[in-house]
Amino acid sequence: MEITNNVQILKETLINIKEQGGKRPDNKELYGLSMHMMNHIGSTDTVLRDELIYSLLSEWVLADLFSPDQLKELLHTAMDESHLFYRIGEKGTDSVFTRSFSVLIIPLILISDRKSSFLTQQDILKIYERLIDYCISEKDTRGYVAGKGWAHSVAHTADAFEDLVQSPYIEQKHLIQILEILQHKICSNDEIYLYEEDERIAAAVVRALDSKLLVIKEVEQWLLSFYAVPDFDRLPESAVLRMNVKHFLKTLYFRLLDHRELEGVASIIKKMING
Template sequence: MTNEQELKRELQAIQENHYAVPEDVDAYPYAQWMLDAIGSTDAELRDHLIYSTLAKWITNGVFREKELRGLLLQALSEDYLFYGIGEVGTNSVFKRAFSVLIPPLVLTVHKIKPFLSQEQLYSVAEQILEYVYLEKDVRGYIEGKGWAHATAHVADALYALARSMHEREFAIELLRAVHYLIAKHDYVYIDGEDKRLANVIFAVYEKYILSTEEWKNWLCTFVSPKASRPQDSVLLQNVETFIRTLYFRAEKESAYELKQHILETLWELEGR
């Protein structure tokens, strides 16, 4: 039996027992075993067992604060979040895309009972934003291997940061990061990435720390010259889908002033 097969069998038993930590198990070293296999190409192991178990254990108080910091640092390290960074079409994306899901879990705990310093929060934000601009493999579902979904996963991390940090300058950085993620010329998002990124935008919006002019200026960055190349058509499709998602989300959130600015942006996009 391989190491991954053994881990899979044990995690299936844990899942069947409602994610209770086995009596003979020290949770933190066991989490290291899970993290060692978080980049597996086995979708059931990676997604349904490792991530689900870590999510339950992290958010349900299994780990001490010191251990949560350790998991956070490990997930953000070169061997995890930046493992094989820049590669496209390889299996390294699974390790990166699932490592970036660990910070939002830890930040969920921090949101309820703060234990990270401001300096530590900024360090987490800095590394996640660096990952945004370095990740080149944005595939969603990969046949035979399951979800990579790096854009959606990093959107969850940005959302958690938006809820944890309250500085205006950082809010602007988040808007820039979302724009960068949407403005892809080489991949059409088809797996709900727009909805996950819209969560980030409205987490920023509900803080009311940016002016109307700043929101209008940000929306204007999505309006560019008419597409003349095939890759421009990909960009336009991603942008228009996202702006429509923002519009309906603004309607749902009763964000009427923002909705009007979004509508004006949509008119400009569709009028070209």
């Protein structure tokens, strides 16, 4: 299979693979094609980006079609300066698609690792560091962009953290910082989260709590700190912030009702909401 820089030919190639029921080239060609796809993972063509590139990469990774070394290279590419940190700090530009869809490659690799344990402690901690840095630095929190589809950097980052916290190499100190970073993302006063970002973040938080590495006092302090965010009580200036926080806490509360061992956390949230 000839790999070309022509985006239209790439799209036609992937459509052909899709129409053939996912029939794939051999491993060597598949890997080369996948790395070429990574060069266009931030396309503003939602069909190419979402329905073809991400969809097929997801299918191939989860079907165990890559070697551990190939998966590591795919991971490192996704986290490099040309992908996860591509034009980081921009807001309202198309660069967000490259960053946010590169984030989605990380949970795929982590899911694969849970089956065969090819990532080392150093690899996991590198993912942790890169995700923390990215989450702090990402300023574009748009969910859906008309004409270009999902940006969803907040939701995609939460998905990555949800899988990361399941690694045996993630310790209590890492979980505490992850919760703090997610709180920072929740406490946005710029844009109301309309596209179930609260659901995706809550899923990551529940996974972190399921690890049993955090004591109830630490979780309580984290929850109470939401209401201590600067300007939380100032209206109308903090209206967006207050709405994002309340939506998240309510979502987290209802998710915790399915976890009897976390009833204590749910009770804390209930008091906060009713208070």
